[in-house]
Amino acid sequence: MTALSLAAAHDLVADALIRSGTAPEAAASVARALVGAEADGLKGHGLTRTPIYAGQVKSGKILGDARASFKRAAPAALVVDAGNGFAYPALDIAIAELPKVARETGIAAAAIRRSNHCGAAGRHVEALAEAGIVALMFANAPASMAPWGAKRPLYGTDPIAFACPIPDRAPIVIDMSLSKVARGNILAARQRGETIPDDWAFDAEGRPTTDPDAAIAGLMAPMGGPKGVALALMVELLAAGLTGGGYAFELTSFLDDVGGPPNAGQFILAIDPAAFSANGPERFGLMVQAVEAEEGARLPGARRLAARARAAAEGIEIGETLIAEIEAV
Template sequence: MNARIEAVPPLSEADLLDLGTRAFQGLGLPAADARQVSRILVMADLFGLGTHGLSRIESYGERLAVGGINAQPRITVERVAPALSRVNGDNAVGPLVGMRALEAAMEAARECGVGVALARASNHFGPISPYSLIAAEAGFASIIGSNATTTIAPWGGSDARLGNSPIGFGVPHPGGDPFLLDMAMSVVARAKIRGALKRGEAIPASWATDAQGRETTDPAAALDGFLLPIGGHKGYGLALMVDLFAGLLSGAAYLTHVKSWSQAPEQPQDLGHFFILIDTARLGSTEWLAARMRDFAAILHDSPPADPSRPVIVPGEIELGKLRRQRESGVTLDGATYQLLQRHAAAAPAAAA
C-alpha cells in the first residue's frame, strides 16, 4: 500500500540547497560535490524548471545506486591551448561536470578574452539557464550546449538517431536582467510528456509521433515514438551541430553511441558538453554594455503586442521573474520528490546533518 504523501510547505533557497546537498551526500557524493550539484538543480527549481530541478534526485539516485554514475569521480581539466580546455568528467553526476567545465571556461576567458571548455564522460547536467546566469553574473556572454540520449529521428528517417540536445545563450546586463535563452531541439522535452502521462493528460499533436512516425496525442505512444524537432529540417540541423560540438569534438559519445539512462541505467552515458565564453569586459565598460542592453530590450518591449494581455518579452524574463519571486516566497516541491530527498538525506554522514 502506498504511503500518503503530505503537502509540502514552501522551502527557502537555503533550505533547498541544504536538503539537496545532504541528499546527494546520502547517495555517496563528497560534501563539496553534492553542494555544486544541488546548486544547479535548486536554481532550476527557482527558475520554475521543476522537471530539471531536485526532482532529478530520482533518476540520478537510481543510477548512482547501480553504479551507472560515479559518486566519487576524479574530474580532470587539461588546458590544451591558451583558451581551450578539455574536461574528463570520469562519469560524474552531470551538474558537477558542468560546473567544472564552466569554471575552466571562465578561467580561460579571464586570461584570454575568450574561453572554451569541452567536456566528456558526463551525464545529464540539468538545464542550461543556471550556467548561463552564473556566467552572466560574472560578466561573460556564453554559448552552452550538451548532447543527449537519442529521441529524435533524422529528417526523413524512421528511427531515433539523434538526441534532443539543448543549447543556450546568455549575455550579461550590468545592473539589469541578462539575456538568457535555453532551448532543446524538440518542440518540448520528454520530461513534459512523462509529466502528462503521470497526470493522465493528452498532449498536443505537434509534440511527438508514435513508433510509426504518426502524430499522436497519447503520451504513452509518444514516449515509445519520437520527439518532433523545432522548425522541421532546420531544427534537425541545429541538433546535429550541438552534437558535433558537445559529443564529437569533446571526445564523448555522439548520436546512437550515447547510452540511454533509462534503458541501461547501470552503464555510463558518456555525454558531452561545450562552454564557449566571451569576457565582455574586454569589449567595453559596464556602463557601455548596460546602455546597449537597455536599448536592446526597449526596442523589443516597445513593440505593440498583438494580444494586449501578452506584452512582448525578452528571453529569460519569465524565468528570472520566477527566480526573484521564489527567492522571496520559497519553492514548493512535489511531495514524492520531497520524501525521496529526505530519505536520501537521512543516509548522509552525521557531520553533514
C-alpha cells in the first residue's frame, strides 16, 4: 500500500482522466468526487472507478468534453442536462443553484438527465446541507435487482440519500443503496481478488454466491426483502420516469466500456427549513442530542467523518496495483 495526500490523489485521478480525453474542468469535478469518497472510506465509489471511467471516455460511452447545462423550467424546478458526460459536473450545477431557488420558493427540485454514475450520493446532499438546506436525492443505476418474486432484473441498486443541517456541527447524512450492499462494494472486492459474503448477491441462476464476478453477472440481494424492491420502484419512477432518464433495464453498465451512454437520471429535492419553521435547525439539533444521550447509540456517518478527518491528516492508503492501473491509463 502507498500513502497519498488528498491533493496527490486528486492529481493522480484528474491527470488520468485528462489523458483519456476528459476536459480539465470535468476531470477536476470527477477527481473531487472520487477522492472525497475514498477519504470517507467509501472505496467502491473511490479511486477504483478511475480506470473504468477512463475506458468509458476513450470508448465514447462517457463524453469527456460534454458541458452540463441547466434551465429553470418553472419557479421551483431546475432541469439539468449532463450531456451524456460525467454526472459530477451536472451535480455541481444542481448543488450551486438549488439553495438559491429554495430560498425563493421554500422547496426546489432538480431533475438531472442524460447522466451517469453519481458515486457516493450522500456527498451531494451533504453539500446542500452545508448551505443550510434539507435535501433528498434519488438516483437510478443499471438493472441488478428483480421485482419481488421475479428473476429478471428491472431495478438498480438505486441509492437514496438525505442530509439535514445541524447547528454548529456537521450535517446528518443518510446514504443507502436499496440492495443489501452497494454494488461498488462487490466491484471493490473483485478488484482486490476477495470473495464476498454469501448474502450480498445471487448468481445468474438465483443462487447465493461468494464470487464477485458471479454476483456482478447475477442479481443483488435487496435490502429488507420486498420493502427494498418497492423502494427501488419508487426511485426508478422519480429518477428516471420523472427526469426523462432511462429506467434501470434500459441503461448500459456503469462498469464497462460496452455500448453507448447509459442515460441515467437523478432527482434532488431541496427544502429551505426557514420557510416552514423559525426554529427548525434548533429542533434538528434537539433530535441529535436525544440520540447521542442514549448509551450505545451512534448517529449515521460517524465512521465516515472519522475516516475523513484521518485522511485529511494522514492521506489515504492506495494499493500499488491500482496506482499502476491509473498511471497506465
